[in-house]
Amino acid sequence: MIAHIAWRNVWRNKLRSLVVISAIALGLWGGIFSYAFMQGMGEQQVYSGIHTETGHIQLNEPKFLQNYDLQRHIEQSERVEEQIRQLPGVKGVCDRIELTAMTSTAYASRGIMLNGIDPQIYNGVSDLHEYLTEGNFFEVDNGGVNPIVIGQALAEKLHTDLSSRLVVTLQDYRGEISYASFKLVGIYRLHNTEFNEQMAFVRKQDLQKILRLPKGYVSTVSVLLDDTKQTKVIQGQIAKLFPNLQVQSWDELSPMLRMMSGTMTQMSLIFVFIILLALAFGIINTMLMAVMDRTREIGMLLSVGMNQKKIFTMIVLETLFLSLTGALAGLLMSIATVNYLGTSGVNLTAIAEGINALGYSERVYPQLDPGFAPQFAVMVIMIALLSSLFPAMRAIHLKPAEAVRGE
Amino acid sequence: MRNTMEVIELKKLHKTYEGIVPVQAVKGVDLLFGKGEFTAIVGPSGCGKTTLLNMIGGLDAPTEGQVLIEDQDISALSPAELVDFRLWNIGFVFQSYNLIPVLTVKENIAFIMELQGRNHKEINDRVAYLLDVLGMKDKMNIRPRYLSGGQQQRVAVARALASSPKFVLADEPTANLDSQSTENLLELMETMNRTEDITFLFSTHDQRVMDKAHRIVTLEDGKVVRDGKQEKVE
Numbered sequence: 122m123i124a125h126i127a128w129r130n131v132w133r134n135k136l137r138s139l140v141v142i143s144a145i146a147l148g149l150w151g152g153i154f155s156y157a158f159m160q161g162m163g164e165q166q167v168y169s170g171i172h173t174e175t176g177h178i179q180l181n182e183p184k185f186l187q188n189y190d191l192q193r194h195i196e197q198s199e200r201v202e203e204q205i206r207q208l209p210g211v212k213g214v215c216d217r218i219e220l221t222a223m224t225s226t227a228y229a230s231r232g233i234m235l236n237g238i239d240p241q242i243y244n245g246v247s248d249l250h251e252y253l254t255e256g257n258f259f260e261v262d263n264g265g266v267n268p269i270v271i272g273q274a275l276a277e278k279l280h281t282d283l284s285s286r287l288v289v290t291l292q293d294y295r296g297e298i299s300y301a302s303f304k305l306v307g308i309y310r311l312h313n314t315e316f317n318e319q320m321a322f323v324r325k326q327d328l329q330k331i332l333r334l335p336k337g338y339v340s341t342v343s344v345l346l347d348d349t350k351q352t353k354v355i356q357g358q359i360a361k362l363f364p365n366l367q368v369q370s371w372d373e374l375s376p377m378l379r380m381m382s383g384t385m386t387q388m389s390l391i392f393v394f395i396i397l398l399a400l401a402f403g404i405i406n407t408m409l410m411a412v413m414d415r416t417r418e419i420g421m422l423l424s425v426g427m428n429q430k431k432i433f434t435m436i437v438l439e440t441l442f443l444s445l446t447g448a449l450a451g452l453l454m455s456i457a458t459v460n461y462l463g464t465s466g467v468n469l470t471a472i473a474e475g476i477n478a479l480g481y482s483e484r485v486y487p488q489l490d491p492g493f494a495p496q497f498a499v500m501v502i503m504i505a506l507l508s509s510l511f512p513a514m515r516a517i518h519l520k521p522a523e524a525v526r527g528e
Numbered sequence: 529m530r531n532t533m534e535v536i537e538l539k540k541l542h543k544t545y546e547g548i549v550p551v552q553a554v555k556g557v558d559l560l561f562g563k564g565e566f567t568a569i570v571g572p573s574g575c576g577k578t579t580l581l582n583m584i585g586g587l588d589a590p591t592e593g594q595v596l597i598e599d600q601d602i603s604a605l606s607p608a609e610l611v612d613f614r615l616w617n618i619g620f621v622f623q624s625y626n627l628i629p630v631l632t633v634k635e636n637i638a639f640i641m642e643l644q645g646r647n648h649k650e651i652n653d654r655v656a657y658l659l660d661v662l663g664m665k666d667k668m669n670i671r672p673r674y675l676s677g678g679q680q681q682r683v684a685v686a687r688a689l690a691s692s693p694k695f696v697l698a699d700e701p702t703a704n705l706d707s708q709s710t711e712n713l714l715e716l717m718e719t720m721n722r723t724e725d726i727t728f729l730f731s732t733h734d735q736r737v738m739d740k741a742h743r744i745v746t747l748e749d750g751k752v753v754r755d756g757k758q759e760k761v762e
Contacts, residue, residue, distance in 0.1 A: 122639075122642045129631070417624070425615070425643075425688075426614045426618075427611075431643075522588045
């Protein structure tokens with residue numbers, strides 16, 4: 122009976138109830154969508170970082186990354202790669218030669234990180250070739266000319282364009298300065314501006330000749346996994362197999378990536394907290410109004426023998442019904458929105474420059490952990506119930522003789 | 529006046545409302561009400577009628593004195609015990625009806641019995657009987673806002689009577705009613721008083737109610753100044 126009265130009480134002032142239900146639904150929708158948006162943004166950034174920059178796991182000679190010293194390379198790299206390929210959960214393995222260099226055109230010079238790769242194998246681990254805006258990713262034969270692929274940002278800094286020549290200055294295996302001429306065959310554009318400005322790609326075989334490297338020379342091995350969640354497990358297995366190598370996961374190689382991803386989660390949680398706080402005050406206000414409007418009726422209920430426990434339960438149930446209705450509406454709206462935009466994406470082209478500089482894509486695909494929406498809905502209901510305590514306490518402390526006269 | 533045994537006994541009852549200027553609403557009232565009485569408590573506004581009813585109903589605590597209901601001192605009960613006491617012993621009728629707007633006529637009448645946790649058959653039988661007495665069977669499924677003031681007050685009386693309380697306290701029950709509605713309501717209350725031997729105590733200004741009362745207690749300035757059988761009050 123109490124639940125029956127509470128449910129009907131929810132609808133006795135339809136406008137007020139609909140305002141609160143809408144507030145809860147919109148709050149829930151806003152919270153879930155913003156979380157999904159930021160989650161999508163962060164996940165895309167991590168995915169992009171892993172699939173174009175670091176891979177899930179990277180192996181180097183322990184001191185190589187300190188100054189990219191060519192002398193510090195991976196011994197017997199073919200055996201290392203083969204053993205890693207055998208591990209379950211490993212999708213692809215590729216090696217490369219990494220070194221710092223200087224590239225110049227007639228107009229400008231820039232410091233770069235030069236990557237010598239085997240394009241076919243590299244494409245199995247990296248999606249970089251999919252981000253090409255001009256030219257090709259070493260697919261076309263250039264008739265004996267050393268090809269190079271650079272980022273759009275670097276091309277702009279160097280005032281160069283496709284088919285132009287770049288002169289690269291580097292230090293060979295023996296420590297001597299060398300010069301090499303490359304033909305710009307491809308320009309890529311990633312969401313990470315820093316990567317675009319610094320990373321240049323050439324064929325491993327060309328670099329081996331220029332640097333006079335020993336056969337089978339490899340400075341870095343990248344590993345791509347089937348599932349990012351398995352990173353730490355497989356990293357541990359690889360580290361056990363090769364105790365003399367430095368084995369790092371993507372978040373160790375790129376702490377910025379981890380930090381930005383973590384920041385996204387923290388920001389969305391703060392946003393969610395603010396929404397919940399606003400909802401709490403809205404609910405307290407509405408339920409307090411509902412109690413004050415019904416002072417006479419509550420006085421009557423207390424007079425005729427409805428005990429405080431039942432009155433308290435009635436007010437709490439009213440809040441619960443309001444919140445459940447709002448939460449259900451909000452949940453459905455959120456899931457529909459996230460599902461739709463999760464496929465079509467949110468177009469942020471208008472602010473692409475700014476968000477690319479932060480390493481984010483201009484098209485964001487919101488995504489949601491399956492457990493988050495129900496968790497958030499439960500949080501909203503809990504907040505609503507907590508918010509109902511004050512109005513319910515006020516109701517049960519009314520003095521029946523005074524309340525029944527509306528005092 | 530059918531005074532077979534005392535149901536309510538008021539002993540040296542005082543009530544003072546504290547404030548910047550304390551107000552003595554009831555000053556040393558001693559009264560006995562017997563089972564089946566149909567009593568009107570009358571007097572000018574502010575004479576303490578409502579305060580007296582509130583103390584008898586356990587809605588207000590006396591500053592001094594005792595309210596004994598069948599020899600039980602209700603002033604000594606805890607708030608929770610008082611709620612339970614009211615639920616099982618007293619029917620209340622209020623000046624402004626105070627029906628529950630979200631419940632139908634039938635549900636309003638059944639409300640107290642539902643609170644008491646009685647079984648559905650008992651509730652349905654009792655509600656059906658009262659609806660029959662009220663002549664409102666055709667309106668049992670509509671909400672109070674669609675009823676006239678007189679009809680609403682009759683439903684309120686039926687609600688008070690549904691659980692067969694020991695006595696009914698009615699605070700100015702006809703104050704908002706026209707002549708015909710007042711006549712109908714009084715007839716209903718008289719019938720229930722006669723057929724079910726329920727004690728009725730009213731506070732009223734209404735001469736028509738006084739005319740029907742078996743006993744009239746007149747209060748002035750918080751004191752009983754007259755207590756007797758039905759008489760015309762000028």
